[in-house]
Amino acid sequence: MFGTSGIRGPVGRVVTTDLALDVGRALASQNAHTIVVGRDARKSGAVLADGVSAGARECGADVVRLGVTSTPTIARSVGWLNADAGVAVTASHNPPTDNGFKLWTPSGQAFDRPKRREVTRRINGEAFDFAAWDEHGSERTWDRAVETHADRIDAALDFIGELTIVVDIGNGTGGVTAEALERLGCSVETLNGQPDGRFPGRPSEPTAENCRSLCEFVAATDADLGIAHDGDADRTMAVTEAGEFVSGDVLLALFAREAIRPGKQVAVPVDTSLLVDDAVVEAGGSVVRTKVGDVYVAAEASKPDVVFGGEPSGAWIWPEETLCPDGPFAACQLARLVREHGSLSSLVSSIDRYPIRRKSIHVADELSTIETVQERLTAQYAAVDTTDGVRVERNDGWFLVRASGTEPIIRLTAEARTDRQADAILAEVSDIVSSVTEPAPSVDAAD
Template sequence: MFGTSGIRGRIGDEVTCDLALSVGRALASDGYETVVVGRDARESGRMLADAAASGLRECGADVIRLGEAATPTVARSVGWFDAHAGLMVTASHNPAPDNGIKLWNPSGQAFGEGQREAISARVREEEYDLASWDELGEQDRRDDSTERHVTPTERHADALVEAAGSGDLDVVVDAGNGTGGVTAEALRRLGHEVQTLNDRPDGTFPARPSEPTAENCRALTEFVAASDADLGIAHDGDADRMRAVTESGEFVSGDLLLALFAREAAGPGDEVAVPVDTSLTVADLLESQGVSVSRTRVGDVYVAERATDPGVAFGGEPSGAWIWPDETLCPDGPLAACLLAELVSRQGSLDRLVGEVETYPLRRGNVEVAEKAEVMARVREEVLAEYDDVETLDGVRVGTDSGWFLVRASGTQPLVRVTAEARSEERADELFAEARQLVEAAR
């Protein structure tokens, strides 16, 4: 039921109000007595959030409704409200027809594997502890400012201003019609001039697809290049991801951004948590300052789990999820935006910072498959028989003298992902073709 990034799927097919009701019932029945509930801008999120809240209350849990908010706002709010869990209705960077549910702990960390399985088991067995009529949970709405309290989004902005240094950049923020408006607010309060693109929340994502890739963010890169802006920022639909554009309009690769964030956050003797598909660029850059890299399975939940270990100063994924464990264990796109603006303010140019990092040819691609598990089992068998340097932490990763390749199943889509990297363009192409052929032969 849960993938690496929670529950995700097509509305009316994999994701329904019945499922949301069941997850709410399961959470409350498993002992989570107070639960924060939020949603992204998708219209389907309204009914799913209502259903989840009803299931929670039906089994005696109290519910704090945040309404429309960024995922990191909801994750942080669990601790702020002394709640026991958070439930975010979102499909993150997935297309508009999708939606989903992700669950959060008070630390800001997503539910771990054991927690997810406990909820899944209750849903499968319909094992719910329904409350009597006079013991139903209560509901408190926190999506409007009053004299009694500020909204969680306002509190999130306060936390960002406290965490990041001030500056005077010209920044363009492309919220992608998602819930990342807190980024622009915090940057302005930090002293930056901010222009926004696609800042009106709209879950149909009319301006561009939700995922902030180079292709999807061409309007941002062109706008930044044609203006006097110092920095461009892009979010996905729920603002847990953040990608960046240099002053010349270059869309910064996730591996480069990971390397820059990690170098800034970690010191000698520290570790940085990264997934197995991360470029060698990161390890090479960090080695020079005595920082080691600790590999995890792909997925921000696994990076966050490793970030709880002593000595891990930072965790990140090239897809755009960035975790500073001293702040929160949730990927916080707005926090990443504010800290990047601080870094560029001090260093003077993101183009220069990016240009100073040595990079290697890296290839990434996907193969559509009907049965991921069966395909991966055949690939694994073939790889273990043919290659010597093989890791199976997540999929199969093959090391060679000149580079490496990784074949792994997507956690959220019917895809097998292929990654290859080498010291030369020709060898990177060869390794990528070799890995892709393994998948094609196993289909």
């Protein structure tokens, strides 16, 4: 039921009001006495949020409704309101036809595996503790969530000022970013600022391709940088003053280098570039790797020695502030970096970048293939990490073999310090995977 970031799928097929009711019932039946419920701008979110609230109240929980707002605002509101759980009705960067549910704890951390498993068990078994007819929970609204979020960002960061920033909200719920930046003294201009769950301005995911208009706009003006969010504003990507889209690995390295302290750690997923390792190690810290998915990064970031966690997809976590990926907070952190250390272009140029090669191989059974590949690679190499798939460290680079999880595909990633080494590593691992399966024609993508 749960993927790497909550429950998500097509509305009316996977995600229904029946499911929304059951999510609310399951949370209330797990002793969540007060539940925060908010949603992104998708039209389907209105009835789904109603369903979550109705199910929770039916099992005796009180509900606080936030309306349309960003996922990090919802996640952080759980703690601010002394609630027991939170539900963001959102499909994040998925297309408008989808919706879903992200579940949050008072610390701002997403539900971990045991909590997700318990929700799934209750829904599948209809194991709900319905309240007596006269003991249903109450519902109220809280209209200060966005203001409180901006207040917290303002309080956490020093005054910035003297920067002009373009924020591409992507017709999502990231308007709090503009408000927070303005409070910090920046001049802000927004693109696609009207919340609209059809995402008419651009596709919701803030990729280089989808952010071309932002790149062109920033390059044509005197803006100091551009910021782009996805539909629920838990992801943040950036554009330099010259209009260059900053890759997620480079942005992760910049944030990690700033946050790290000697002897401390940064949490990143297994598919993260070694340029992050270089930046962190040079600053006296170390990198700890997790499964792919911000829920796993957050779990590692909750440990005492981890001072920052991030995913190249745009999820950034400062555990001293919150354990949820907070896109607006990340945007303001980046603005602070530019203000203190120079242009974003100069910051980007200070990070070494290495060639990455990627390849997808279609197989009959991805899980059995991964098991066989793991046995082969473990016997062949000394430095093998099986946290998520199989990652192998070599003197000249690294490679990762990982099952898709949603389709019968094995994904290969190889990185080295030269193009020739990267090509050679990918060819070697591709031959290994091909030798243990009968693949269909593959699709290559170089980055």
